[in-house]
Amino acid sequence: MRNTIAFSLTLVVLLGASLTATDASQEEQLRKFIEAKAAKRFTNRPSANGPEETDPWADPSSFSDLPTRCQGPFEGSKAADKIVALPGQPPRVNFDQYSGYVTVSKEFGRELFYYFVESPYDAPSKPLLLWLNGGPGCSSLGYGAMKELGPFRVNLDGKTLSRNKHAWNNLANVIFLESPAGVGFSYASNNSNNNNNVGDRRTAEDAFVFLQKWLERFPEYKGRDFYIAGESYGGHYVPQLATVxxxxxxxxxxxFINLRGIFVGNPYLDDYKNGKGFVEFLWNHGVFSDEVWAGILANCxxxxxxxxxxxVATHASQKGNIDLYNIYAPICLQSYYGTYHSSSYLAGYDPCIDHYTETYLNNLEVxxxxxxxxxxxxxxCTDLGYNDGPVSVVPTIKKLVEHGLSVWLYSGDMDSVCSITATRYSVKDLNLPITKPWDPWYTPDSEVGGYVQQYEGGFTFASVRGAGHLVPSYQPKRALVLLYSFLKGMLPPADIPN
Amino acid sequence: MRNTIAFSLTLVVLLGASLTATDASQEEQLRKFIEAKAAKRFTNRPSANGPEETDPWADPSSFSDLPTRCQGPFEGSKAADKIVALPGQPPRVNFDQYSGYVTVSKEFGRELFYYFVESPYDAPSKPLLLWLNGGPGCSSLGYGAMKELGPFRVNLDGKTLSRNKHAWNNLANVIFLESPAGVGFSYASNNSNNNNNVGDRRTAEDAFVFLQKWLERFPEYKGRDFYIAGESYGGHYVPQLATVxxxxxxxxxxxFINLRGIFVGNPYLDDYKNGKGFVEFLWNHGVFSDEVWAGILANCxxxxxxxxxxxVATHASQKGNIDLYNIYAPICLQSYYGTYHSSSYLAGYDPCIDHYTETYLNNLEVxxxxxxxxxxxxxxCTDLGYNDGPVSVVPTIKKLVEHGLSVWLYSGDMDSVCSITATRYSVKDLNLPITKPWDPWYTPDSEVGGYVQQYEGGFTFASVRGAGHLVPSYQPKRALVLLYSFLKGMLPPADIPN
Structure with a gap:
């Protein structure tokens, strides 16, 4: 008993640095979640070889209570959701934007907020793509839309927007969903009743209900080619929603929903493989010493x-003030006067953008x-008390591949938190024969965009060279080339274009 | 016998890609050298466990024929070497520049060319630093001075120069030596007589004679604190010259020469460790696949x-058109019209600069x-028929540390060719107890500049975060902070400065 108390205290001290973070940015959120989950796993670990976790996503009948068609009359309308203009948006916006709420549980008052941007170019011929950020608890509006692949970026005044020329709505009509309830503008009005089952299951089911109802509001998208993309803890959300x-x-x-494929970047897939890949990545990139690594190898x-x-061994290192989500990126520094500035310059990337976005989205006019x-x-990001998620989504992904879905995973190779190393371990666990070995792929400007390998059933794993966790933030052009290939169902160019 | 022929043919095919490169840039030169040395080692390998190589640098008496003081009258003078102005140099150049030849062998007509820049700030109080690029066969003028740490960079017109504000002559008086004879402007007028012993030994001896004579030409630098710095194959040159x-x-x-320390970046230290570190680095950074890596592990x-x-296993991968000396850097592309352009943008770095430099230095006025x-x-770079160099310089470095010299190695962590992984293996071979464990170090703008570890005897190994092989090209600020610390004989700041 005394040992347990001593252990718990030490654990708090060791985890302190990440748990006391006041700024619940996506950069902190997943790390906090992983640490907390590891601590829980550790304190509750089986005394001997406990029973293996059963796959909670393997049984189709468990979803039979979900509605297939929503019954009218439907609340909300496309016309009401149309955005006249976003405050501070640049001139000549040549596509339609919509946003609003979809009720996913009347009983508990769960309302999911979405932001939808159509393609400026021939929207009716383009597929529909749903984007999900992770956390769990982080906003697809604040991250995906405003910092990664959306049509606008918030300028440093926190009031005006500029165009992102590599926005994904060049290629698809994109829904950004704030999910689950409680994230961003999404909410549950009767929160006390249903906190106990905040987790993967309810997140997927609510997202499914959202889609059903959203398609009633935008009926021209029914039956349209549909893709789900996301990143980070979206490594859970995306394959799970696809399964539902x-x-x-x-x-x-x-x-009714013509699901064609999933496309997930720097996915969080497996608790153990992710932990192993994290420390191995840091060692291999010169962040850990050989000595720390030797300690980890000897004990883990x-x-x-x-x-x-x-x-103890995995917490024995001092990583310094670097962005673990892109170990080479500049960081955002706060001055004594409370203003923010970038520690150095990286073309097109501002590490302080979260602050401007938060200012912008808290403007009442906006x-x-x-x-x-x-x-x-x-x-x-919001702390949700998230408490349901399998140790590994590899079995879920494997079933999707076997079912003939187009499944692509990609990895920005400068991210340590959901590192390429970790994802490789999980890809190996899929145990699929390789059909096209690891080869470079190219962007139109003759850069190696990354490397790509294909497996039986079409499963594809690609890296994006020089990108961190938020691939479309760090390498917008390369991300767009990869998305193009995914949507076309073909590998990206294997040679310098002529 | 038939096997040997088949082998040789296959070897040529496998090596083809690198051996047929027409542009002998530093980016190709070392790789070519390493490949050729590996092929030679392979064809000449001992049938069983042959005798271990003896350390050719361990015997002091072998150098006793070298002159200690040069006998007058001396050729050349400081005044004659003074550069009035370099064509196209920017206005307000506030330091003195010198260049010219020093005869290192009258008999064979070997003349070494140097370019010397004094510090703009209180030059007499500042140390003297000799910089040596590698190859072997590459120019310290073209690389070190014009692309890395010198006071000027050639602009893309190939005619004008701009200031490098992170030049190392902010902190020291810097000599760039084109070494050995045959490199850059250095030459041997009677070349046919002495090609057989082009190698480490003669390079070090000639550099030593150069220094002796140069100090007669610049007598105010006699007894001044003296440091030798360099990179790449300079991992041989620098510790060997220090030994002499x-x-x-x-x-x-x-x-007579007050040698205080050596400072070597991304050094080529050990044939085997370098080869191992090269493939391991590429695998760990997502360039090799798991399958290629498994083949290497099974066979090497x-x-x-x-x-x-x-x-075969180590040549089984397709790396694509990336700069192996900085796997994340943009590359230089040649258009159909013969002009060059950068594949993408990296603040302050132009991958095409070699071309402008070559144009500039071939201008007769220049x-x-x-x-x-x-x-x-x-x-x-020049192909020298280099044929003398030990398998490892680790014993040489170890003796310098034991002798009390300040020895620092540093590694830009994005270089695969002389990777941080390889250097770590060689540092381990030094077998020195750690006195200060691997910790981040900071630049004045609060960036993690890299990591640093110190060993008994003061030996120091530091990484420079986000830098490739040419550390001062990719991370000029971080390189300057590290040089400052080295010259001060203290570790770089371990915390964000307040």
Whole structure:
């Protein structure tokens, strides 16, 4: 007993640095979640070889209560959701924008907020793509839309927007969903009743209901080629939502949602493989010393049997003030006067953009233009008390591949948190024969955009060279080339273009 | 016998890509040298466990024929070497520049060319630093001075220069030596007589004679604190020259050359460790696949016993058109019209600069201003038929540390060719106890400049974060902070400055 108390205290001290972070940015959120989950796993670990976790996503009948068609009358309308203009938006915006709420649980008052941008070029011929950021608890509006692949970036005045010329709505009509309820502008009005089951299951089910109802509001998108993309903890959300859609299509015949594929960047896939890949990546990139690494190798197996010595060994290093989500990126520094500035310069990337985005989205005029609840205190990430998620989504992904879905994973190779090393371990666990070996792929400006390998069933794993966790932020051009290839169902160019 | 022929043919095919490169840039030169040396080692490998190489640098008496004081009258003078102005140099150049030849062998007509820049700030109080680029066969003028740490960079017109505000002559008086004879503007007028012993030994001895004579021409630098810095194959040149100086100082009493330390970046140290570190680095950074890596692990020991299977395994990958000296850097592309352009943008770095430099240094006016042989066809690298160099310089470095010299190695962590991984293996071989463990160090703008570890005897190994092989090209600020710390004999700041 005394040992347990001593352990808990030490654990708090060791985890302190990440748990006391006041700024709940996406950069902190996933790390906090992973650390907390590891601590929980550690304290609750089986005394001997406990039973293996069963796959909670393997049983189709468990979803049979979900609605297949929503019954009218439907709340909300496309016309009401149309955004006249976002405050501070640049001139000549040549595409339509919509945003608003979709009720996913009347009983508990769960309302999911979305932001939808159509393609400026021939929208009716283009597919529909749903984008999901991770955390869990981080906003697809604040991250995906405003910092990564959306049509605008918030300028440093926190009031005006500029165009992102590599926005993904060049290629698709994109929905950014703030998910689950409680994230960003999404909310649950009767929160006390349902905190106990905040987790992967309800997130996927709510997102499914959202899609059903959204398609009633935008009926021209019913049956359109549909893709789900996301990143980070989206490594759970995306394959799980795809699983629900697949089951529901099977249960009820004709596909109402024409799901064609999933495209997930720097995914969080497996608790143990991710932990192993994290420390290995840091060692291989010169962040850990050989000595720290030797300690980890001597004490860790990256399985439930890991004990206190492994925990100590993995926390024995001093990483310094670097962005673990892109170990080479500049960082955002706060001055004594409270202003923010970038520590150095990287073309097109501002590490302080989260602050401008938060300012912008908390402007009442902006909230009104977005049809969001006025006076929402919007923040990029929220602590949800998230408590349901399998140790690994590899079995879920494997079933999607076997089912014939186009499944692509990609990795920005400068991210340590969901590192290429970790993703490789999980890809290996899929145990699929290789059909096209690891080769460079090229962008139109003759850069090696990354490397790509293809497997039986079409499963594809690609790297994006020189990108961190938020691939479209760091390498917008390369990300767009890869998306283009994914949507075309072909590998990106294997040679310098002529 | 048939096997040997088949082997040789295959070897030529496998090596083809690198051996047929027409542009002998530093980016190609070392790779070519390493490949050729590996092929030679492989064909000449001992049938069983052959005798271990003896350390050719361990015997002081072998240098006793070298002159300690040069006998007058001396050729050349400081005044004659003074550069009035370099064509196209920017206004307000506030330091003195010198260049010219020093005869290192009258018999064979070997003339070494140097370019010397004094510090703009209180030059008499500042140390003297000799910079040596590698190759072997590459120019310290074209690379070190014009592309890395010198006071000027050639602009893309090939005619004008701009200031490098992070030039190392902010902190020291810097000599760039084109070494050995045959490199850049250095030459041997009677070349046919002495090609057989082009190698480490003669390079070090000639550099030593150069220094002796140069100090007669610049007598105010006699006894000044003296440092040798360099990079790449300079990992051989620098510790070897230091060894000659140390031996000569011991043999002849009072130090004429007041050698205080050496500072070597991305050094080529050990044939086997470098090969191992190269492939491991590429695998760890997502350039090799897991499958290629598995083939290497199954077939290679990185020792003389490696056979054909290892050779095949290490050549089984397709790296694509990336700069192996900075796997994340933009590359230089040639258009159909013969012009060059950068594939993408990296603040302050132009991958095409070699071309402008070559144009500039082949301008007759520039050659005249530099007191170089007019009509020299200057090129960045030269094939020297280099044929003497130990398998490892680790024993040489170890002796310098034991002798009390300040020895620092540093590694730009994006270089694959002399990777941080390889250097770590060689540092481990020094077998020195750690006194200060691996920790981040900071630049004045609060960036993690890299990591640093110190060992008994003061030996220091530092990384420079986000830099490739040419550290001062990619991370000029971080390189300057590290040089400052080295010259001060203290570790760089361990915290964000307040």
């Amino acid at each position: 859609i697949k089951f529901m299509n099977e249960l009820h015949g004709t596909p 197996t990256f399985s439930p049997s890991d004990d206190w010595q492994c925990f 909230q009104a233009a977005l049809h969001a609840r006025i006076n929402t205190s919007w923040s990029g | 100086i140390k031996f000569m100082n011991e043999l002849h009493g009072t130090p 020991t990185f020792s003389p016993s490696d056979d054909w299977q290892c050779f 050659q005249a201003a530099l007191h170089a042989r007019i009509n020299t066809s200057w090129s960045g």
